[in-house]
Amino acid sequence: MQTIAAGQAHQSSPLRVAVVGAGLLGSSAAWQLAKRGCEVVVIEAAKRPAEGASGKSWAWLNANRKTPSHYKELNSRSMQLWHQFPDLAEFPGTISVGDARDEDPAYKSSNLSSADVSSLEPELSADARAQPMRLYSQEGFAYPAEANAHFLHQAERQGASVRLSEVAMDFHKAAGTSDAISAVMTDKGTYETDLVVLACGERTPEMAAKLGVPFRLADKPSDHVVHTKPMPRTLHHIVIGGVEPGEELFIVQRRNGAFLIAYYKGEGAHPKVVNEETGRQVLHRAARLVPALAHAEVDHIVVGDAPTPFDGLPVTGFHPACSNAYILCSHSGATLAPLLGQLVAQEIADKQPADLLQHYRPTRNFNVGSHVL
Numbered sequence: 001m002q003t004i005a006a007g008q009a010h011q012s013s014p015l016r017v018a019v020v021g022a023g024l025l026g027s028s029a030a031w032q033l034a035k036r037g038c039e040v041v042v043i044e045a046a047k048r049p050a051e052g053a054s055g056k057s058w059a060w061l062n063a064n065r066k067t068p069s070h071y072k073e074l075n076s077r078s079m080q081l082w083h084q085f086p087d088l089a090e091f092p093g094t095i096s097v098g099d100a101r102d103e104d105p106a107y108k109s110s111n112l113s114s115a116d117v118s119s120l121e122p123e124l125s126a127d128a129r130a131q132p133m134r135l136y137s138q139e140g141f142a143y144p145a146e147a148n149a150h151f152l153h154q155a156e157r158q159g160a161s162v163r164l165s166e167v168a169m170d171f172h173k174a175a176g177t178s179d180a181i182s183a184v185m186t187d188k189g190t191y192e193t194d195l196v197v198l199a200c201g202e203r204t205p206e207m208a209a210k211l212g213v214p215f216r217l218a219d220k221p222s223d224h225v226v227h228t229k230p231m232p233r234t235l236h237h238i239v240i241g242g243v244e245p246g247e248e249l250f251i252v253q254r255r256n257g258a259f260l261i262a263y264y265k266g267e268g269a270h271p272k273v274v275n276e277e278t279g280r281q282v283l284h285r286a287a288r289l290v291p292a293l294a295h296a297e298v299d300h301i302v303v304g305d306a307p308t309p310f311d312g313l314p315v316t317g318f319h320p321a322c323s324n325a326y327i328l329c330s331h332s333g334a335t336l337a338p339l340l341g342q343l344v345a346q347e348i349a350d351k352q353p354a355d356l357l358q359h360y361r362p363t364r365n366f367n368v369g370s371h372v373l
């Protein structure tokens, strides 16, 4: 085994940080940590970034229906940061079909009349237009794989060392000292480090267990995400909703004309194995909202589960079981990646606790509860 010292631990040297996981959250944190002068090594099991949840995400940038209010605030602030990346995110606004809720004073929206809808989205079906609709003009969507690659590339440009196809297997704790980790052992070598950021997505429970931290993810039904071949421009907004009661679809047409259609709530279980029939069914449902989709051709289908801590809220910070391991795991990580990256770096590199993260500490019992997302 090779020993790779990522730097020296004495005070005048930069803080050595090993980030395990190069999804959106790990890459964003690595970028911000390297920018603040930390000596960062990113360890990623896959051959390229965005092979985990980040690459499967529909990446709707929103704070819609998010509770409690501090979590809505966290998401809203991060949405703002995405405007710095016009190549990686668009903000066309969301039309929510079947949305009869009152306006939330903390989250701007407006009711749409049928005349409004005809002018904003003339291709929506009569069934869709028969329902109440609301416009959330501040919302957008990201290109998550491209954003993930960009964040990681920026980390490298700031001096981070990125180790792809390398699996973090375990952590070494120096004998006779505190509970602190002194090195990360991978399948290829050993990285001495002052601090570890655990950004392992759905593998967080397994890696946290090695540190003595019990970590439970919520078991949510999988989302079926259909990507179509490019089509002529049809939609100008994100469209969410459904025609059947309880049915929820997310539909967006990307820059190249291809649609991303996520079917995430409705009748029956969402199996993890998908086939051509899955694609046909999702398109059939989507066509009831946007009839042009009856002629769409499936390019590929993705099945995804967002890594969601059991109580539904992010987990960010140190756990008493291990004083130098920072846990970073969240649902809505696409929305939250830019802000969480900055706040994590503020807490680690600047040693300035972030007020915005005070509700998400691993010291709370996040393994219980039933927070609804």
Ligand SMILES: Cc1cc2nc3c(=O)[nH]c(=O)nc-3n(C[C@H](O)[C@H](O)[C@H](O)COP(=O)(O)OP(=O)(O)OC[C@H]3O[C@@H](n4cnc5c(N)ncnc54)[C@H](O)[C@@H]3O)c2cc1C
Residues within 6 Å of the ligand: 020, 021, 022, 023, 024, 025, 026, 027, 043, 044, 045, 046, 049, 050, 051, 052, 053, 054, 055, 056, 057, 058, 059, 060, 061, 062, 166, 167, 168, 169, 199, 200, 201, 202, 203, 207, 223, 225, 303, 304, 305, 306, 307, 328, 329, 330, 331, 332, 333, 334, 335, 336
């Ligand atoms: C279908 C779907 C839809 C979603 N929709 C939205 C949405 O609309 N809006 C939104 O904001 N969020 C959404 N999310 C959630 C969001 O995408 C995730 O919260 C975010 O991508 C999590 O990023 P991450 O970096 O924590 O995890 P991941 O992207 O999963 O990255 C974790 C990485 O860690 C690596 N890893 C794990 N263990 C090890 C190890 N031992 N050694 C080395 N590497 C390791 C993995 O290979 C992986 O690359 C969605 C997610 C899914 C799946």
